[in-house]
Amino acid sequence: MPRLMIMEATSTRALVCQLARQFYDLGWATGTGGGICIRVGEQVLVAPSGVQKERMTPEQMFTFSVDGSLLGSPADAALRPSECTSLFMAAIRLRDAGAVIHSHSIHAVVASLLFDREFVISELEMIKGIEGMSFHDRLVVPIIENTARECDLAASLEAAIAAYPRTHAVLVRRHGVYVWGRDWSHAKTQAECYDYLFRAAAEMRRLGIPTERST
Amino acid sequence: MPRLMIMEATSTRALVCQLARQFYDLGWATGTGGGICIRVGEQVLVAPSGVQKERMTPEQMFTFSVDGSLLGSPADAALRPSECTSLFMAAIRLRDAGAVIHSHSIHAVVASLLFDREFVISELEMIKGIEGMSFHDRLVVPIIENTARECDLAASLEAAIAAYPRTHAVLVRRHGVYVWGRDWSHAKTQAECYDYLFRAAAEMRRLGIPTERST
Amino acid sequence: MPRLMIMEATSTRALVCQLARQFYDLGWATGTGGGICIRVGEQVLVAPSGVQKERMTPEQMFTFSVDGSLLGSPADAALRPSECTSLFMAAIRLRDAGAVIHSHSIHAVVASLLFDREFVISELEMIKGIEGMSFHDRLVVPIIENTARECDLAASLEAAIAAYPRTHAVLVRRHGVYVWGRDWSHAKTQAECYDYLFRAAAEMRRLGIPTERST
Amino acid sequence: MPRLMIMEATSTRALVCQLARQFYDLGWATGTGGGICIRVGEQVLVAPSGVQKERMTPEQMFTFSVDGSLLGSPADAALRPSECTSLFMAAIRLRDAGAVIHSHSIHAVVASLLFDREFVISELEMIKGIEGMSFHDRLVVPIIENTARECDLAASLEAAIAAYPRTHAVLVRRHGVYVWGRDWSHAKTQAECYDYLFRAAAEMRRLGIPTERST
Numbered sequence: 001m002p003r004l005m006i007m008e009a010t011s012t013r014a015l016v017c018q019l020a021r022q023f024y025d026l027g028w029a030t031g032t033g034g035g036i037c038i039r040v041g042e043q044v045l046v047a048p049s050g051v052q053k054e055r056m057t058p059e060q061m062f063t064f065s066v067d068g069s070l071l072g073s074p075a076d077a078a079l080r081p082s083e084c085t086s087l088f089m090a091a092i093r094l095r096d097a098g099a100v101i102h103s104h105s106i107h108a109v110v111a112s113l114l115f116d117r118e119f120v121i122s123e124l125e126m127i128k129g130i131e132g133m134s135f136h137d138r139l140v141v142p143i144i145e146n147t148a149r150e151c152d153l154a155a156s157l158e159a160a161i162a163a164y165p166r167t168h169a170v171l172v173r174r175h176g177v178y179v180w181g182r183d184w185s186h187a188k189t190q191a192e193c194y195d196y197l198f199r200a201a202a203e204m205r206r207l208g209i210p211t212e213r214s215t
Numbered sequence: 216m217p218r219l220m221i222m223e224a225t226s227t228r229a230l231v232c233q234l235a236r237q238f239y240d241l242g243w244a245t246g247t248g249g250g251i252c253i254r255v256g257e258q259v260l261v262a263p264s265g266v267q268k269e270r271m272t273p274e275q276m277f278t279f280s281v282d283g284s285l286l287g288s289p290a291d292a293a294l295r296p297s298e299c300t301s302l303f304m305a306a307i308r309l310r311d312a313g314a315v316i317h318s319h320s321i322h323a324v325v326a327s328l329l330f331d332r333e334f335v336i337s338e339l340e341m342i343k344g345i346e347g348m349s350f351h352d353r354l355v356v357p358i359i360e361n362t363a364r365e366c367d368l369a370a371s372l373e374a375a376i377a378a379y380p381r382t383h384a385v386l387v388r389r390h391g392v393y394v395w396g397r398d399w400s401h402a403k404t405q406a407e408c409y410d411y412l413f414r415a416a417a418e419m420r421r422l423g424i425p426t427e428r429s430t
Numbered sequence: 431m432p433r434l435m436i437m438e439a440t441s442t443r444a445l446v447c448q449l450a451r452q453f454y455d456l457g458w459a460t461g462t463g464g465g466i467c468i469r470v471g472e473q474v475l476v477a478p479s480g481v482q483k484e485r486m487t488p489e490q491m492f493t494f495s496v497d498g499s500l501l502g503s504p505a506d507a508a509l510r511p512s513e514c515t516s517l518f519m520a521a522i523r524l525r526d527a528g529a530v531i532h533s534h535s536i537h538a539v540v541a542s543l544l545f546d547r548e549f550v551i552s553e554l555e556m557i558k559g560i561e562g563m564s565f566h567d568r569l570v571v572p573i574i575e576n577t578a579r580e581c582d583l584a585a586s587l588e589a590a591i592a593a594y595p596r597t598h599a600v601l602v603r604r605h606g607v608y609v610w611g612r613d614w615s616h617a618k619t620q621a622e623c624y625d626y627l628f629r630a631a632a633e634m635r636r637l638g639i640p641t642e643r644s645t
Numbered sequence: 646m647p648r649l650m651i652m653e654a655t656s657t658r659a660l661v662c663q664l665a666r667q668f669y670d671l672g673w674a675t676g677t678g679g680g681i682c683i684r685v686g687e688q689v690l691v692a693p694s695g696v697q698k699e700r701m702t703p704e705q706m707f708t709f710s711v712d713g714s715l716l717g718s719p720a721d722a723a724l725r726p727s728e729c730t731s732l733f734m735a736a737i738r739l740r741d742a743g744a745v746i747h748s749h750s751i752h753a754v755v756a757s758l759l760f761d762r763e764f765v766i767s768e769l770e771m772i773k774g775i776e777g778m779s780f781h782d783r784l785v786v787p788i789i790e791n792t793a794r795e796c797d798l799a800a801s802l803e804a805a806i807a808a809y810p811r812t813h814a815v816l817v818r819r820h821g822v823y824v825w826g827r828d829w830s831h832a833k834t835q836a837e838c839y840d841y842l843f844r845a846a847a848e849m850r851r852l853g854i855p856t857e858r859s860t
Contacts, residue, residue: 022269030837030841031771031834031837031841032834032837033774033838051830052830054667104771106845106848109770109845110845113852124324125319125389125391126248129246135361135389146770147780148780148781174768174770175769175770176770185266189267190246192245195245196245196246196321200321200324202848203321204325204328206421206851207417339605340539340576340602340604340605340606341463341534344463349578350576350577400481400482404461404462407461408460410460411460415540418632422544422635553819554754554819555678555749555819555821565791565793615697619677620676622677623676626675630751630755633751633755633847634758637755637758637759639758
């Protein structure tokens with residue numbers, strides 16, 4: 001492997017830790033929940049499962065190939081890769097994503113309870129933060145049902161990704177949301193916009209304001 | 216350009232980054248939204264568009280003259296100036312502002328949904344933080360309708376500034392707020408007071424307390 | 431003045447700045463509002479008026495004697511002492527307080543709107559954080575009406591302090607709260623407990639739970 | 646005592662301070678309330694009572710044996726061990742806990758007011774963060790009544806621990822919650838999951854969503 005790529009991967013490890021700390025502060029990764037993976041070329045850095053997300057260190061990461069085979073493990077043999085790994089890989093494979101964020105934000109969970117099969121909102125500026133969307137567009141996020149085990153979500157996540165070719169996120173009812181983008185910055189921007197819109201929808205419901213303009 | 220002014224502009228670049236980080240933490244600049252510009256003499260420092268606002272660096276800034284011509288660009292050719300630039304310049308030109316803050320705070324968005332053409336509140340101590348206002352005054356903030364493109368807001372923002380000569384802020388429905396002041400500190404103080412008042416109004420509505428005292 | 435006292439006063443200046451930063455983060459001192467004073471022996475350190483509370487520096491403090499005469503001013507001649515100074519001095523003089531905290535917390539403002547002349551709550555563990563109170567006691571905080579100018583509050587604040595000899599706080603309607611204690615730590619502990627109780631009362635009202643147990 | 650254990654205990658003291666600071670930021674340890682103890686072998690590190698939890702230092706800790714006798718005190722003779730000590734020891738003794746967290750989170754207090762003798766929730770992903778629980782399980786947390794003095798809670802806490810052999814937490818009505826785990830990380834993970842679930846339950850009630858699925 002060329003030296004430059006090793007260096008890039010090294011700093012990406014630190015970035016994963018910084019972002020995990022930030023997502024913890026946002027309430028997206030409390031109780032060791034939530035997660036992030038970042039792709040560097042043909043490799044994907046995945047955080048370990050069940051660790052305090054705000055205290056992760058660069059050497060705790062796993063490395064996978066884009067087709068899902070394990071390339072590298074941390075020295076600490078007690079660590080296992082995130083249970084989201086197969087879900088992360090689905091978004092990477094099906095959408096050529098450069099990064100995937102999984103959040104347990106309470107705003108995502110509440111949104112999944114306020115809507116039936118699709119979260120729908122229109123006419124909020126932050127909709128423009130989602131790629132391909134403008135202010136007047138109707139933003140639709142599919143909602144899939146949760147399963148007892150995280151890995152059992154993969155089939156329905158893949159089906160939702162296929163059924164909603166314009167979406168960059170899939171809500172998981174009573175669980176959270178998966179958001180992806182072409183790189184970490186794009187994924188983060190979209191994850192923040194979706195989270196804002198989930199929260200805005202609940203605020204609007206509480207105040208009796210419709211979340212979609214009648215036409 | 217005299218040496219002193221260069222040095223001042225340099226530290227102002229760092230200040231823009233510090234304030235952007237603070238506004239991110241306040242929820243005003245999530246998803247790369249929101250922004251700030253600061254005027255130094257006849258120059259205006261403007262942040263780039265679409266970057267993570269809590270990670271901006273001093274060398275990423277654009278410099279404009281007060282009349283809106285581009286004086287300096289960052290070395291990174293991928294950066295474009297904030298889409299708010301023409302709106303920032305409107306407040307600088309029409310009100311001789313020294314700094315303009317654009318926030319996507321959810322409190323501003325909710326306030327824009329709870330009121331029709333004007334946000335109105337009276338008898339809260341924080342009203343005194345708005346220049347020229349006292350506790351018993353009726354604080355009025357005009358609300359303009361959002362547009363699909365940010366630059367298309369300029370005409371209605373300018374009209375609102377002209378129609379409300381005492382205001383230091385204009386709400387943009389379903390979008391956020393623009394706030395200005397004679398320098399960065401004055402703009403920040405007023406932006407924090409407005410945000411507090413927007414939030415207080417929603418709390419009062421939820422609890423059935425009128426936002427204006429009947430006379 | 432003995433050397434030790436000078437050193438103590440010096441570190442107290444840094445402490446005032448640290449606490450002001452913390453109160454800003456708690457939402458008590460936004461928009462340059464709120465404040466704190468700490469007494470060191472016969473001197474009282476008072477923060478300046480109208481500055482960004484999270485950016486204050488030790489050399490910006492004013493020093494007053496306990497009887498209210500100005501002993502020392504910061505080098506920056508543009509600074510004026512906090513408008514709360516006469517109110518701070520009232521609590522110091524009437525209650526021998528070692529520190530006074532003034533907060534604009536939205537929880538205090540909402541509490542002042544939910545209750546008439548007195549905020550009353552009972553049977554919450556955090557009541558025990560207020561000196562002299564136990565879990566089953568009825569905590570009463572007097573509410574005084576706000577005035578157009580902060581200095582005009584002094585007479586009614588003093589009257590409330592006299593009328594409620596057990597209170598360590600006075601709410602100011604539509605404005606905030608003043609809390610004092612025998613030293614900075616005691617004042618801070620009580621200010622945090624009062625703020626928690628103000629917030630709890632609003633939560634209980636929203637959920638239809640009485641804030642006082644019927645006997 | 647072997648050298649290694651002394652070193653481990655030393656770094657655990659720093660960890661207690663870091664976690665206390667984190668719990669303060671989460672609103673679990675405001676007004677000097679809340680606390681944490683961590684067991685190292687046969688010793689238990691206990692924080693002092695009535696101190697600012699975000700400013701604790703490693704040398705302020707008390708050391709107890711697992712059977713509750715005091716082994717070491719801080720040099721500052723004004724400090725007393727946390728009033729939670731007997732409650733911490735109950736969880737350590739009865740459940741072989743490696744760490745116990747006591748939180749005054751307003752979400753725990755609100756949950757204790759929304760439910761009668763048991764907090765019950767089902768079908769939220771974060772339930773899986775509680776040891777032995779899966780998504781479809783019914784999570785039950787016993788609620789005991791508060792007492793005027795914290796030490797008087799020990800008998801009913803012990804009774805609840807005995808009556809609910811699967812629980813890792815006990816809610817104290819109008820007060821907060823005790824959570825334990827096999828080590829600090831496990832206790833923290835569970836405390837964050839419980840807190841999230843308490844908050845989610847209140848959100849669901851406010852929005853008219855049942856906290857348990859009808860079967």
